[in-house]
Amino acid sequence: MGRSRLPLELIPKEKSRKITFQKRTMGLKKKTYEISTLCGVDACVIIYNWTSDDRPMEPIFWPSNPEEVKSIINRYKEHSKEERGLKTLDLSSFFEERTKKIQKEISKLGHQGTDQTKYPTWDDRLNDLSTDQLRELVNALGNKLEVIKSRVELLKMSQALLEGPASVNPSYPNNAMPSTQSLHVPYMGAIDSMSLVPTL
Amino acid sequence: MGRSRLPLELIPKEKSRKITFQKRTMGLKKKTYEISTLCGVDACVIIYNWTSDDRPMEPIFWPSNPEEVKSIINRYKEHSKEERGLKTLDLSSFFEERTKKIQKEISKLGHQGTDQTKYPTWDDRLNDLSTDQLRELVNALGNKLEVIKSRVELLKMSQALLEGPASVNPSYPNNAMPSTQSLHVPYMGAIDSMSLVPTL
DNA sequence: AGTCGCCATATTTGGTCTGA
DNA sequence: TCAGACCAAATATGGCGACT
Structure with a gap:
């Protein structure tokens, strides 16, 4: 006791x-x-x-x-x-570096997407969204990605149809788009694995 | 003492x-x-x-x-x-209704994207991400969208080149993809307007 | 199941002492 | 002065039983 x-x-x-x-x-x-x-x-x-x-x-x-x-x-x-x-590296600079890398990836595509002012890498308004709004947004973006992916599929199909069995995208000979992994986006792996954003 | x-x-x-x-x-x-x-x-x-x-x-x-x-x-x-x-509206039911709407929109596209089991509309893991992680993810998704958009542009161009001045996508005669707006995604407007996700 | 009291013992800690 | 160590009173809290 x-x-x-x-x-x-x-x-x-x-x-x-x-x-x-x-x-x-x-x-x-x-x-x-x-x-x-x-x-x-x-x-x-x-x-x-x-x-x-x-x-x-x-x-x-x-x-x-x-x-x-x-x-x-x-x-x-x-x-x-x-x-x-x-200390060493704060979040914003982390983002800067990461998005710089992404911008580089994009510029590799050799298109207009490299216009820095047109496509800001971070918008402070994100800071004002509530957690729930953020979740929602993530979900929405994921869904939008699906839609776009559908469209890409469609385009690829019709293009392949026109072109024959050759590779679809000259910039990516093996049809390997810059994947999520190559973008080094934290937590993205989890999202990908849950096929919210199926690989292109 | x-x-x-x-x-x-x-x-x-x-x-x-x-x-x-x-x-x-x-x-x-x-x-x-x-x-x-x-x-x-x-x-x-x-x-x-x-x-x-x-x-x-x-x-x-x-x-x-x-x-x-x-x-x-x-x-x-x-x-x-x-x-x-x-207070007023239960969050989960709100989400359900919204994603249902989105699914409907997607299914309108008449593509493989409608497979419910393959593309879940909501993953509970989202609930476990911190606010900062969510912000990061939103940003990352936005960036990924840009990359994909670039690719779509590329495909459209090459396709247009092959097809001539005719409309690029038979499914969308006026070249009007389902826009963000038509998906009724809350807050998406803000994101679009800040051109994080420029309209397709 | 959940709550309350009780109570014996474990732990915490205010004050004091001791030694650099 | 400034830490610690020590000590004994004050508290905290496991386990139990009674009741709901």
Whole structure:
């Protein structure tokens, strides 16, 4: 009885784990409250639990006012942003480099697509879209890619029909368009593999 | 001696406060670590201290990896955002309706793109991407669209060259591909107007 | 299943002491 | 002064049982 020594690993029994979670959640919130009042500092905790069927749940947090939490995490983000800028490579420059590479790929096609001003590599408006809007947009873009792909297929077919069995695109003799992989787009692999954007 | 009862208010003595802060910060981090491992949940703490001269200091946080912290606070933000949007229209049903519409549009093309199983309209993995990852992905998709567009241009040109001045695509006599607009993709207008995805 | 209390013990931590 | 180490009171919290 009393209390056995706790091994620091996932509590196996679902039930005990749940109870422990509740108790410790309370404790954690209390501690956070205490340090913030005793020491006059800003602090917050965020805890994510999972329902039994493994789907995400509402976050639990302190302070109870979401606005306060947001203000603190915003400060955190700002800070980490500054940090990163000092370090080696921040996101924007990462993008710049990546898109430069892409632009190069495009210019290899030898077309008008190389006009930098006409096709900006990044639009700040993207920063203002909500996460949901972004998801939606990704999905939409994926769908649009499908449509375009259909059209390319059509064109290839009719062209092949006219040209005979020769390769369709002189710029890409083996019919190997610059693939997603060659563009080095992070996370793109996942998207490709789920055939949202089937390879051309 | 021993320990006097602690009044839950700002500790007046600078020195004691500092000591207490250090001790309790350690405790808080430890507790956070414990709840996350014992219960298998994601959790983070962020604490902001102030230097003696009232200027902000580096945040103290757990997990020690800033990326993990970011991922958790991103999820937090997403959630609070969803909350707000939940009011009138359920998101998923909204998506369903939209993608259904798109599928209809695609099927109008009368091509192989209508294979539902081959081209899923929504992949749940999108739900797990952070906001930054989503932005990146949108940008990447936009760029990929450009590349593809270039290729379409190329094909159109070569085809037109072979066929003469006649319309390029028999399916679309006036050379009017289904535009973004006709797909009724929300926010797509903004993207188009910023010529990230110039009209075909 | 979920919640509450209880209680024995584990842990935390304010204050103090000690040694550079 | 500035860390640590130490100590004992104060807390936190596993496990259990009763109740719902």
